[in-house]
Every structure is written in structure tokens, then in C-alpha cells.
Amino acid sequence: MNNLVEFIKKYFHYLLFIILQITSIILIYNNINYPRFVIAKISKTITTPFNSGWNNLTRHLNLNKENEYLMQQNIKLMRETKNNFIFQQDSLFTVDSINDRSKKIRLYDYTYANVIYNTTNKKHNYLILDKGSNDGITIDMAVLSAQGVVGVVNDVSTNFCTVMSLLHPDTRISAKVMPINQIGTVIWEENNPEYAYLNDIPQHLKVNVGDSVFTSGFSNVFPENILIGIVKEKNSNPKNSFLSIKIKLATKFNNINRVYLVTNLYKQELDSLKSNLKNE
Amino acid sequence: MNKAIVNIIRFIILIAMQVFICNNIDFFGFINPYIYILALLLLPLEIPKSAQYLIAFATGFIIDMFSLTFGMHASASLLVMLARPYIVNLLNGRHTTEGIEKPIPGVKDFNWLLAYTLILVFIHHFTFTLLEVFNFHEFFRTLGISLLNAIFTTLIILCIEYIFIPVKKR
Numbered sequence: 301m302n303n304l305v306e307f308i309k310k311y312f313h314y315l316l317f318i319i320l321q322i323t324s325i326i327l328i329y330n331n332i333n334y335p336r337f338v339i340a341k342i343s344k345t346i347t348t349p350f351n352s353g354w355n356n357l358t359r360h361l362n363l364n365k366e367n368e369y370l371m372q373q374n375i376k377l378m379r380e381t382k383n384n385f386i387f388q389q390d391s392l393f394t395v396d397s398i399n400d401r402s403k404k405i406r407l408y409d410y411t412y413a414n415v416i417y418n419t420t421n422k423k424h425n426y427l428i429l430d431k432g433s434n435d436g437i438t439i440d441m442a443v444l445s446a447q448g449v450v451g452v453v454n455d456v457s458t459n460f461c462t463v464m465s466l467l468h469p470d471t472r473i474s475a476k477v478m479p480i481n482q483i484g485t486v487i488w489e490e491n492n493p494e495y496a497y498l499n500d501i502p503q504h505l506k507v508n509v510g511d512s513v514f515t516s517g518f519s520n521v522f523p524e525n526i527l528i529g530i531v532k533e534k535n536s537n538p539k540n541s542f543l544s545i546k547i548k549l550a551t552k553f554n555n556i557n558r559v560y561l562v563t564n565l566y567k568q569e570l571d572s573l574k575s576n577l578k579n580e
Numbered sequence: 581m582n583k584a585i586v587n588i589i590r591f592i593i594l595i596a597m598q599v600f601i602c603n604n605i606d607f608f609g610f611i612n613p614y615i616y617i618l619a620l621l622l623l624p625l626e627i628p629k630s631a632q633y634l635i636a637f638a639t640g641f642i643i644d645m646f647s648l649t650f651g652m653h654a655s656a657s658l659l660v661m662l663a664r665p666y667i668v669n670l671l672n673g674r675h676t677t678e679g680i681e682k683p684i685p686g687v688k689d690f691n692w693l694l695a696y697t698l699i700l701v702f703i704h705h706f707t708f709t710l711l712e713v714f715n716f717h718e719f720f721r722t723l724g725i726s727l728l729n730a731i732f733t734t735l736i737i738l739c740i741e742y743i744f745i746p747v748k749k750r
Contacts, residue, residue, distance in 0.1 A: 313629035320637045320658050327644070327651030328711060335714045 371412045371558060374446075378560065383517065383524040384408040408523045411435065411561045416460075420493040420553045425467040427451065429559065432459040440521055442562040448527040448550030449473060449515060450559055466528075467493050467553060474519040475528055477545070478512050480505055486513065486528055486547070493553045496529065498545040503536050505543070513547050520570045523562060587623065591639065594619040599646040610725050613733040614653075616643055617704055618740060620660055621683060621697060625668065629661075636661040649712070656707040660700050667699050684745050697737055702730040 308315070328335055378384075386405045413435075417428035431437050433456050443450040443463045451465040464471055466488055473486040475498060484500040498513055511531045517524030529547035537544045564570070598616040605613060620636055640654030647653070668683070671692055682688070683696055705726040713722050 313633060316630045316633050317658060317662055320633055321655060324637070324640070324651035324655035324658065327641075327654065329651075331650035332652075335711075338714050 367558070371560075375410045375412055375560065378410050383526075407565060409563050409565060411437075411563070412558060413437075413461075413561055414558055415556050418465075418553070418556060420465075420467055421491070423491070424469065425465040425493075425553075427463040427465055427556070427559075429461050429463060429561075430459070431561070432457050432461050434458050436563070437461045437561060438563065440567065441564075442522045444522075444526060444560045444562060445551045445556050445558075446560075447552060448529070449522065450551055450553075450556060452521055453561070463559075465553065466496065466549065466551070473522065473528065474516040475513050476516040477501060477507055477531065478514060480507065480511075482507075483516050483518070484545075494549060495532065496547055496549055498531075498547050499542060501543045501545060503541050503543050507531060507534050507543060507545060509534065520564050520567060521562075583624070587619075590622065591619045591635075595639065595642055598643060603647050607732070611729050611732050613729070613736050614643075614701075614704065614708075615733065615736055615740065617657070617660065617701055617733065618737045620657060621664075621700060621737070624682075625665065629665075632661050632664075633658060652708055652711045655711060656704045659707050660704045663703050664700060667696060671695055685741055686745070693738065693741070694734070698730060698734045701733050701737065702727065705730045705733065 329339065330336075384407055386407050411431070413429040413431040415427055416430050417426070419425045419427075427443070427450070429437075429443075437453060437456050439453055439456055441453040443453060449466055451463045451468070451471065453461050454464040455462045466473065466486070469488065471486075471488060474483065475486045476483050477498065482501055482505055484498045486496050486498050488496045501507060509531050513528045513531065515522040515524060515526040515528060527550045529549040531545055532548045533546040535544045535546075594616045598614065602613050602615050605611075616639060620639065623632060623635065636657040637654050640657035641651075643653040644650050683693065685693060688696070706723070709722050709726040709729070
């Protein structure tokens with residue numbers, strides 16, 4: 301103990317020197333930006349590999365939530381596109397009517413769902429989604445994926461709904477082939493989930509391989525200008541006057557996980573008008 | 581007159597000169613003389629080392645506060661104080677004179693004073709410049725600048741010493 305006291309007495313000034321030196325270094329670090337920047341840079345180069353490794357490990361844990369947010373954001377953006385609205389304009393076309401936004405009527409609204417059952421290799425293919433009448437799903441709502449058209453809701457229970465996929469022989473989707481803007485019908489005929497056929501295009505029209513096929517918007521189920529597929533082959537059919545066009549579907553039906561559901565807000569009104577047409 | 585009072589007055593005058601005059605000197609953009617080191621150099625060697633360190637730190641800190649370089653002058657001054665007895669021993673060689681050392685003209689000859697001042701001032705300037713630059717990328721530039729600076733400061737310090745300290749025997 302005595303030795304220790306002696307030792308401290310003897311070397312006290314060195315201790316003091318070190319303490320004061322550390323004090324000044326701390327002063328430098330706390331008050332002048334550049335040394336702090338340099339030290340922060342050095343410590344960053346040391347810690348960054350660890351941090352990024354940990355981030356790589358943990359970021360997958362939140363993917364589900366992230367996906368949910370992305371879907372919500374997508375719906376928000378999809379709601380804003382022009383094909384969801386009817387623009388009513390005065391017959392008298394004035395500057396005011398261009399700027400007047402109040403005459404925009406919303407026709408389509410969106411929601412999303414997860415696919416919990418999906419077939420692609422059968423004769424009649426269906427999907428089952430995890431949303432039902434509790435979530436406002438009704439029959440004849442359109443189902444889209446991020447890539448394009450998927451199908452139409454054909455049955456609804458309280459918590460689930462079944463979707464008649466485009467890969468179903470009874471599905472008819474009103475389509476138009478661009479850029480000639482000619483209306484036809486998309487039908488799935490063969491047992492291949494990648495291809496479908498576009499009918500009702502007259503033979504005299506010029507359709508090229510690689511042209512895009514979109515929904516026409518006349519069915520009151522699908523909004524206008526949703527991609528269905530791309531023209532793959534065209535053959536002239538000698539029996540009738542229509543082209544037989546094979547299209548490669550945009551949607552990859554084998555791996556659909558999340559889909560968007562589209563509801564037509566004026567469906568009943570439009571349908572009753574249509575039924576009046578039939579009755580006459 | 582009491583020795584302590586002389587020392588205190590010397591500190592005050594040199595710090596004031598440093599702050600108000602020499603901090604504004606900026607030759608060629610990089611030469612700033614730090615004449616307050618003279619006060620540290622003239623501090624009697626026989627006072628306790630702890631006191632020497634505290635004085636050096638306080639002096640450096642005051643200069644820091646005026647020139648907004650928190651801690652840099654304090655650190656450099658501390659190093660000067662640490663090195664000072666070793667430099668004195670080195671310069672005295674084997675002829676270590678027991679008793680009171682006075683690093684002033686008259687007691688020591690010009691060469692001794694020149695070496696003593698130049699080495700300690702260079703230690704100070706080198707530490708200070710290194711802390712200011714804070715990297716080793718341009719080490720030789722740092723070295724060159726601090727050497728030039730040290731020569732300049734030494735010149736001024738020697739002038740002050742020979743002008744103001746009364747030489748008893750020449």
C-alpha cells in the first residue's frame with residue numbers, strides 16, 4: 301500500500317500529463333468538426349460490414365408487412381389512373397370545361413387479396429382468394445395481377461371467393477388489339493397456361509406479331525387498357541372470315557401470389573340497361 | 581521583484597500579444613508564429629512537473645478559446661512541457677549542471693538557445709499542424725509546413741529574448 305502511494309507520488313505528473321492530454325483530445329473531438337468526421341468515417345468503415353450483414357439477415361423478416369404496404373400503395377396509385385373515370389364534358393367545349401375537374405366520375409375501385417388456391421393444368425381452372433363478402437367482394441368483379449388480367453370472380457362466400465381464371469373455357473374477355481384498335485374476344489382453348497386466342501378480328505385487318513392486346517373496357521368488368529397479352533402467331537382461317545390469333549398471356553398464372561380486385565361502381569345500372577336491350 | 585509575479589506578467593503579456601497580434605499574421609497563407617511558447621520556454625525548470633503541465637494546459641486552452649481551436653494548442657503545449665527537461669538534458673550533454681537551469685540569454689550561449697527553442701517550437705508546431713490536418717495522407721507537407729513555421733517562430737522568439745531580457749554579463 302505504501303509502495304503504491306510512493307509510486308503514485310513519483311509518477312503523478314505523468315498521470316496528470318495523460319489526463320490533460322486526453323482532455324484536450326476530447327475538446328478537439330467535441331468542438332471541431334473535421335476530426336469528428338474523420339473518426340466517424342474510420343469507425344464506419346469498421347462497423348459497416350457488420351451492420352449490413354445484420355441488415356441482410358433481418359430484412360427478410362419484414363417482407364410480409366412490406367408487401368402489404370406496397371399493395372396498398374399500388375392500389376392508391378391504380379385508383380388515380382385515367383381509365384377509372386368517366387369524363388363528362390359539356391357539348392360546348394370551353395376552357396372552363398377543360399379545367400373543371402368536378403365532372404370526373406369514378407367508375408372503378410380497387411382492393412387486393414392473397415391467392416390461397418390456384419390451378420393451371422386442368423380443363424377448368426379456378427383460383428380461391430382470401431377475401432369474401434365481408435370485405436365487399438361481389439360476383440363479377442375483375443381480378444388483375446401486377447402483370448395483367450387474371451380472371452373474374454364467380455362465387456363469393458363470407459370470407460373467401462372463387463375466381464374463374466382466364467384459363468377456363470367459358471371465360472370471354474372483351475379485348476382490343478392495338479395499334480389498329482379493333483375489338484375482339486379472348487378465349488382460352490388449349491391446355492397451355494401460357495397462350496390464349498383472340499377471335500373476331502376480320503381477315504382484312506393488318507395485325508402484326510408483337511402487337512399488344514388490351515382489355516376494351518366494354519364489358520363493364522375490366523377497366524380499359526389492362527394488358528392481356530402479346531400477339532404470338534396469326535393464321536387466316538379459310539372456313540370463316542376471321543383471323544385466328546394466338547396470344548402469349550402477360551400474366552404468369554403459375555406464380556400468382558397477390559392479386560388486385562376491381563369493382564365497377566355502376567355495375568347494376570349498366571347491367572339493367574343491357575338486360576333491357578336483350579328483352580326488346 | 582517576486583519571481584512568480586514576473587512570470588505571471590510575462591504570461592499575460594505574451595498571451596495578449598499572441599491573441600491580438602500574432603493570430604492575425606498569416607504569411608503565405610500558412611505561416612503563423614506562436615510566440616506564446618516563449619512563456620512556456622522561460623518557465624523555471626525547478627517548479628514541480630504537475631504544476632508545469634497545468635500551466636501549459638491552461639495557457640494552451642486560453643489560446644484555444646481565442647482562436648477557436650479547442651484543445652489543439654493545449655495538447656501541443658503539454659507535449660512541449662513533457663519534452664522540455666529531456667531536451668535540456670540532451671543539450672547539456674554530460675556536463676549536467678546540478679541546480680538551477682535558466683534557459684535565458686546570458687546564462688546560456690546563443691547556439692544552446694537556438695537549439696533549445698527550435699526543437700521545442702518544432703515539437704509544438706508539428707503536433708499542432710498534425711492535429712489541425714488530422715490525417716497522414718500528406719505527411720511530408722505537414723512536416724514541411726511545421727518546420728517553416730517553427731523556423732519563423734524561433735526567429736521571433738529569439739529576437740524578443742535578446743531585446744527584452746537584460747543580459748547581465750556579456
